[in-house]
Amino acid sequence: MKQGTSEKITQLNKLTHRESSKFASLKWKISLLSSVILLVVVTIFSVINYKSLIDSIDQQGELQYLRYGREVEKLIEQIKQDSHQLIRMIPFLKGMDVALIAQDDKQITEAFEHHWPLLQLQDGIEAVRFYDQFNQLLVGWDSFEADSYRETLILEHVRQVNLQEQPANPLICVESCIQYTIEPLLIEGIRAGTIVIGASLTDVFLGFKRTFGSDIGLLLKENTYSAKDHDVWFPDWEMRLAALTNRERNLKILNHAIKTHPDPLSLKQGIQTERNKRYYRVKLLPLQGVSAADQAHLVVITDITATIEAIHNSTWRIVIIGLIGLIFSEILLFAILSGPLSRLKHIVFTLPLLAGGSFSIFRATLSSIERKQWLKDEINLLYEAAVTLSHKLENLEDKVVYRTKQLVQQRDELSKEKDFIAHLLDTAQVIVLTQNVYGKIIMLNAYGEMLMRYTEEEISGKPFLEILSPDSEQYNLSQYLEEMRLGRREQLKHETITLCNDGSKRHIVWLHSRLAWQSAEEPSVLSVGLDITEYKRVEGHLAWLADHDPLTNLYNRRRFSEELEQIMSWSERYQHHGALLFFDLDRFKYINDTSGHQAGDTLLKMIADMLTQTIRSADVTGRLGGDEFAVILPEITASGAIEVAKKIIARLNETQLTVNGRTYKIAASIGIALFPEHGKNVHDLLAAADLAMYQAKEIGRGTWHLFSNDDQTRERMYTLVHWKEKIEYANLYDKYLLYFQPIMSLRDRSVTHYEVLLRMSDKDGTIHLPAAFIAAAEHTGLIHEIDHMVLRKAIEQSAKINKSGNRIRLSINLSAHAFNDPELLPVIRHELTYYNVDPTLFMFEITETAALDNLPGTRNLLREIKELGCGFVLDDFGVGFSSFYYLRELPVDAVKIDGSFVRNLASNPADQILVKALCSVARGFGKKITAEFVENEEVLALLEKMEVDFAQGYHVGKPCSANEAFRSLLP
Incomplete structure (x- = not known):
């Protein structure tokens, strides 16, 4: 038995000796780490001190x-x-x-x-x-x-x-x-x-x-x-x-x-x-x-x-004192740790025996190295505890493990509770201070010290009223606090400006509560302060934002309307005349779409700066939304207002924006309305200026127009503005609907083809046909946005109905302005790729008159669309016989005979001759033929005899929503 014990001790010594070659003493680690930390602290403090002194001098x-x-x-x-x-x-x-x-x-x-x-x-x-x-x-x-x-x-x-x-x-x-x-x-x-x-x-x-x-x-x-x-x-x-x-x-x-x-x-x-x-x-x-x-x-x-010499001397003193302190601290720390850590090392190297269950060898080894000390320290206590622990582990190892876990858990919980109670005041994001019966501050928490730039020693004994700004006092606060200390009041709440130790001021809401005990040395009043400085700042900023456009810093529509109303009242009272200029930027959406919204924002800022430098100091400028600007010109004649408009147009012509190698020229159409001649309230005057602006656009973009009550186009312009507002509302809130009308194949009378028709839903639920608003959209430049919206919705709908392997084709109408839209093809490519749909399932329709008005543009657009794999249909075919020659020049797949020739086909022999001729020409060029406005069976039978390929009309099917048209196809 003794021989086995001796062998284990020898093995332990060998293990200890072998491991010691890789051992780094704790005293060296502590010394090295503390040296590095102290050196870094001294360096940082010296640099900060030198920088702060230099900044102070500057x-x-x-x-x-x-x-x-x-x-x-x-x-x-x-x-x-x-x-x-x-x-x-x-x-x-x-x-x-x-x-x-x-x-x-x-x-x-x-x-x-x-x-x-x-x-x-x-x-x-x-x-x-x-x-x-x-x-x-x-x-x-x-x-x-x-x-x-x-x-x-x-x-x-x-x-x-x-x-x-x-x-x-x-x-x-x-x-x-x-x-x-x-x-x-x-x-x-x-x-x-x-x-x-x-x-x-x-x-x-x-x-x-x-x-x-x-x-x-x-x-x-x-x-x-x-x-x-x-x-x-x-x-x-x-x-x-x-x-x-x-x-x-x-x-x-x-x-x-x-x-x-x-x-x-x-x-x-x-x-x-x-x-x-x-x-x-x-x-x-x-x-x-x-x-x-x-x-x-x-x-x-x-x-x-x-x-300068004082700064240098101060910095060097800090460095020298820090280095001396570092050296002294390291020597002292090394001397203190050497002996105890050596004893601790022996115990630590012996502890692994407990893991192997060698409790008796563990105690024998400890007895061989432990010496009696005249004064016990933590190492002696550790030795005694280790011996006691070995006895308990030897008899009750499992129970001790369980109890150890319980003790660790309880210790952590107690530590958390203690830390919570000890640091509650310091971690709370409020100022907490106490006052004695004389109103002097006794204690201030850490957050209060940080916020008010006071140390507890600096503020201790300072009267509470001295840290409050006299300008913020609205009542006799001193009297109310005195009543609280005397027991006549339990609580007091007030808002005041508090003075910080660095001279700054902060808005604080104070809540004072009276404490039960009364003593000159002990707290009598507990004061809790909530900092609302940032809230006050944000409140002021929000007040500014309520009146201004944050991008251009000009007045927004609400504040501009208030200013206009005030100036008009003043003008009416003193019989002075004035003018309102209203304009928007030509081709602004094109710049936004081609170069990004950041370029558009830069352009709007340039326009705002230009207006500020161009107009008089008494004039008022505002951004009413998007690219719309307005200028109020008080005390000015019609000729003076025209000169200002000319000056703005000239300055705009001089302005240009260069983004990513592209240079954009700036232009605007300006409408001028005089007050009180053209309107005695804000709404009427803005409407008159808006009408004048559209009249300027009619004359030619980049010019001005003075509103006149005798304008023959007043009603048309009013209608234009009326529909422009509805279009902008529909664009903003997605009030457009897609209807689908079936197109029948006359070969087998099957329907696998639908025309996509656009509808607008008004605020009162009224559904408007395209004829009501498309012209206004074309005049105001909003037609491209509508074209893009229809493309996205139609391609998304096609992806849904053909998801199960169907082959339903859609025919989508393009506006007459599609040839001038550089973003049309990128939108089509992106949507086809995004929804992963077959391009051959789509046909695009454009009217014959629009196609022939821009034949080169039509040819290019058709070629690029057909390269994508889509088809093309020439709508309203036959309206002009001079277009037969161009049918050969345009790579269209099909023609759609105008409905005016089909509606009365059964009863009008002249229409029958005309339709036969159109079919003959179209078939001669290898084009498919579709007849629209088919409203009875008799017309449908005649079209079959004339070998028309497709028929569309109320007899075939009325336009309806996607849920009704594709009820059996949608998942």
């Missing part, structure tokens, strides 16, 4: 430059005011009033000459000139050389002042920038000419330097002044330096900056440069008030060395 710099600009404007304004005060004082100088009234240059010189040096010295005046009322210079004093460009600018302003009798304050930058004040002189009610005073900007630069401590200079463009020998010229920036504080040092900084930033755009945005281990920020500020020809700029140079 933001503060932008604010500082805004203050710079305002201060410069304030200093220049002060110069203007000082010059104005000086001008008001000059007439009161001794002898000046008499000299100015007399317009005598000698008297003015004598009276003013001794004042000129004093003005130069004390007030920084660079120029004083006196002009008469005819813009002639009487006398002048200047401290700089004469320049023709400056003289021209001054004289132009003098003319304006004399003409308008209003002062002017031009800032003219030639050799340097001079702020001129030009005012008319009025002495005792008598015009005494015009005075010009020019003051330099030296005080501006000095005042700026005193205020901010930053250096400032003046840069002028090349074309403002011919360069002097003493000027500093920056060729890359195309600027010269006219003035600069601390010139010697800052000139070196500017020369260094131009080497690193030759692009003047970067100077306007602000650049940072380094020289002699010091950092400077250089930025151009526009000098307000200078004409475009002058182009002068202020350059501000700020020393930011201290800030």
Whole structure:
């Protein structure tokens, strides 16, 4: 027995030794992992800290430059005011009033000459000139050389002042920038000419330097002044330096900056440069008030060395402290873990013996390695528990497994309950805080800290009312909260704007509940806040969307109608006239279909931008839906409205859209209606403008038409608009129905062929025939959409009825505009492929007159349709005998004799002769023949004698729905 135990121990030692060659100690894994984590944390924190500091400096710099600009404007304004005060004082100088009234240059010189040096010295005046009322210079004093460009600018302003009798304050930058004040002189009610005073900007630069401590200079463009020998010229920036504080040092900084930033755009945005281990920020500020020809700029140079060095030092301190902490933590962690983990390793390597049921060997092995400790730790407890466990496993192994499972389950449930209770407040997406009896905050949950940017330490002890915005208070909240703390009120609910610690504001709905206990240290009021900021923002956005088209940002139909109604009321009250322009885009659906809806959206945005730039600021523009736009022109005549319409058409003609190599020209037809002449309410005026637009389309697309009550086409246009609305409604809500009329083969009197007929269902349930709405669809450009819809529905229906192996053929009518539809064939191909139906089961019909109107297009369409495998039928055959020749040219499979020749065939010998001739011609060209409008047996018998192939009419069968026609064929 002892020998067997010894052998097992030896095997265990061998196993342990063999496995140890692949063993990686836990202490090394923990040390390595903790090192990597700490290193990553230190790196991320350093980068984030450096980035945030740099961003903070940039933001503060932008604010500082805004203050710079305002201060410069304030200093220049002060110069203007000082010059104005000086001008008001000059007439009161001794002898000046008499000299100015007399317009005598000698008297003015004598009276003013001794004042000129004093003005130069004390007030920084660079120029004083006196002009008469005819813009002639009487006398002048200047401290700089004469320049023709400056003289021209001054004289132009003098003319304006004399003409308008209003002062002017031009800032003219030639050799340097001079702020001129030009005012008319009025002495005792008598015009005494015009005075010009020019003051330099030296005080501006000095005042700026005193205020901010930053250096400032003046840069002028090349074309403002011919360069002097003493000027500093920056060729890359195309600027010269006219003035600069601390010139010697800052000139070196500017020369260094131009080497690193030759692009003047970067100077306007602000650049940072380094020289002699010091950092400077250089930025151009526009000098307000200078004409475009002058182009002068202020350059501000700020020393930011201290800030940059502080950022670098802060970053390096973080890195060094982090690395020292990392090294110290690893050494300490390694020292702590070495001993316990070594003991733990021995126990772990012994534990596998339990899995094999070697409980006695397990205890013997543990006894050999376990040593008595003066102070027990977790490893000793683990040893004792392992020994105890081995005894229990040895006797009750099955029971222990079961109990272990139960304990694990119970432990997980208890842990979940504990975590739920512990983290309930922190995970709830509401602000939870408590107040004491004095209204001061005691506790704030984690969500509240995150939302309000407070830590619990920062907000603890802060009065609750201080975190609320005073602007949002609508009642005495303080009094109500006091009543709650005193027990007079149990709950309080209110909505208010809450101030966050970062300066932001949030809309919060607060619910305060009084707690039962009362203590200065313990909570007295529980406050729960729900953040509704996003709801408020969405609410505001929805309010905007209620009035605007989100694609073009123009008014939508509802808001546009309200604006039109308001303008019409105002026009009626004040007897002003106005106009309404209504237009849609020609061939917009073609662009949408060929290049996609994204191209269509781009086009609509271009049109909206064009309208905004073309019309007056008082005009109102709206997108009424799809490609329909309207413009309200208040206070305008008919001729003025026509000019606006012409301008819009011209701008549209200049506009083009290029998508995927395709270039589309834009055109529109504009209808003009005047108010109140053409309508005294919104509905009538819109209808009049809509009628005028269709009249413009009738004249020729890409033009305009002014509505007239005397138009002979008014009724026809009204009908067109009426059916257009019905067609658009039917397209939108799929109110079209397909009826099927059987076509009988006269050879065996069987029906395997049906003609597809279109019907429209109205809102009141009325069923309309195609004759009622097809013409309107063709005029409004909606016919292609109807053609595509009929094709899809018919091919889908064919797939259903022929699913069981039937061979029912369908004959589908095409409109006269099918030849101009580039999407027709792609639709047919797609539907045939999608439903996997036989193309030979389909015939397409088109009227003879439509086919002959566009013979080349007809020939191409027939050829492409027959290549798909489909057949083609020439409808209304025989209407014109001149078409017999073209029957040979068109690759049709069959002809359908017009019903006007068949209806009275039995009683009209002339019709019999005509039908025989038509049949003879058709058979001569090898075409099948179908006769329509067969309404009795007598006509059917005559057609059989004439060897007509097929018959169609009420005698054969009336049109009916698919459920009735194919009841026995549908699954």
